[in-house]
């Protein structure tokens with residue numbers, strides 16, 4: 001099995017996939033670091049001070065003004081109400097929710113990339129792991145060697161898991177390393193509040209806890225890794241089922257993007273919570289952001305994803321070990 | 327002495343309700359080159375895909391060195407090397423890495439064996455270049471090197487001379503004969519090039535529309551079809567005499583064709599001379615497989631559908 005994994009790694013490296021992904025992440029991190037830097041500067045000019053309390057107060061006022069407008073939808077109104085209450089809570093506790101520094105940047109970056117950006121990166125690897133063997137024709141040599149088919153697929157899947165971990169780790173390291181140049185490499189121990197319970201437009205602060213930011217970031221990474229594995233497994237399944245890499249990428253892309261859109265409009269479609277793509281933003285549960293459909297919890301989302309993951313894996317192995325290869 | 331290395335019994339395959347292979351059986355012996363001859367769409371590649379385990383037979387059994395391909399896949403494959411259609415290796419890897427890749431999938435193939443097969447196919451000079459820079463002939467050779475890595479007992483090559491130039495075809499032929507004669511491999515070669523099979527193979531199966539219509543040694547297939555060609559003067563009278571003795575067909579250019587039978591030819595000749603007909607030319611013609619093939623498939627086709 002080790003030899004088979006070594007083979008898959010050799011092919012992955014020879015095709016320079018991981019390098020491309022690293023470059024994409026690097027460029028994006030630089031872009032966002034610059035954007036963040038600009039924002040801090042304008043904030044400072046507008047308020048005429050460096051004090052985060054003033055800026056937080058300003059943010060709350062902006063949101064309240066928006067609540068006064070009659071044009072916003074009910075969903076959106078609830079979301080804003082929740083945010084206002086949370087920010088007010090931070091202000092009351094005298095805790096800066098976005099302590100400047102590389103660690104805060106990493107947290108923001110990973111949270112915002114968990115439902116689309118990271119899955120896209122994983123897709124680059126997963127989508128053609130199997131289908132490229134068909135397109136090249138090398139599958140005919142691969143499957144006529146004295147190795148059972150399930151072992152070959154398993155070696156590919158393990159390679160995918162390793163690549164997924166590598167990509168998530170690389171995203172963390174690059175965003176920390178690059179943003180630290182501008183914001184400084186600190187913020188590990190900044191306190192973060194977690195445990196907000198959101199019910200409709202109300203925030204229940206009875207079970208909140210204060211934890212160090214590094215613990216929070218670690219949890220974020222755990223959840224993002226989990227999402228990445230599930231999405232990677234689904235893309236992997238499509239690459240087994242669909243011989244054309246372009247087609248399987250297209251299907252996966254459509255699912256991910258539709259998830260991003262659905263998130264904003266499924267609040268009254270109860271059964272949509274069983275779709276994998278509306279369950280990808282797990283980090284929101286840590287932050288106390290209202291879920292797209294009421295009743296969804298971290299546990300329910302993870303269960304839904306786990307079911308999709310298992311089904312995809314079973315189907316992949318079932319089809320791959322049985323199919324006729326032309 | 328010559329053991330059976332590959333045996334196929336009553337193999338059938340139905341693809342989308344279409345019977346592509348309709349029950350074929352044959353055997354390969356140690357050290358022989360076996361030709362699989364048929365026109366486009368006859369079912370050669372489909373049969374080979376079943377032999378190497380890429381597709382499942384609808385019914386029938388395949389055994390490689392006594393191991394059933396379905397029940398004992400890994401043992402069967404350990405004795406097999408193959409190229410199905412084109413040798414599609416990884417273009418983004420070097421020749422060495424490609425061989426290393428497949429060597430890792432085999433038990434006990436070391437660097438020495440890799441160097442050995444590279445040397446056998448004479449690819450040493452370019453082996454560290456990326457495969458995408460190889461010519462078609464070099465890819466074929468690398469494909470064969472790959473197939474030989476595990477010292478197989480049975481080698482299956484689907485159209486190995488596809489895309490090669492005449493010199494390349496010759497080299498390939500010599501190489502395959504050497505493998506069979508010196509190393510005792512059984513080689514199954516499919517082709518629609520009749521001249522190829524004729525020069526290369528010991529025995530040949532002729533397949534058309536999913537049926538094997540005949541399996542025989544190349545010599546006996548050919549000798550049953552040998553012909554004598556006559557040029558006579560005066561030709562009309564000559565033909566009358568020959569027709570009284572045997573079957574005659576007259577070609578457009580006035581030559582006459584009769585079966586070749588070494589015991590009868592002198593008698594027919596004497597009869598002609600006796601009647602005052604001059605025999606200007608008498609040639610013995612060994613037919614190319616082509617004639618045979620067309621003849622067999624024409625009548626064979628009529629029986630099948």
Ligand SMILES: Nc1ncnc2c1ncn2[C@@H]1O[C@H](COP(=O)(O)OP(=O)(O)OP(=O)(O)O)[C@@H](O)[C@H]1O
Nearest residue numbers: 326341346364365366367368369370371372373518
């Ligand atoms: N995947 C498939 N789906 C449907 N029909 C198929 C499939 N593969 C092969 N066939 C049919 O099976 C028959 C035999 O095809 P096969 O490729 O075995 O021919 P062949 O003898 O190798 O021909 P060639 O000399 O052209 O390579 C053809 O009629 C073909 O149309």
Ligand SMILES: [Mg+2]
Nearest residue numbers: 370371372484
């Ligand atoms: Mg073919």
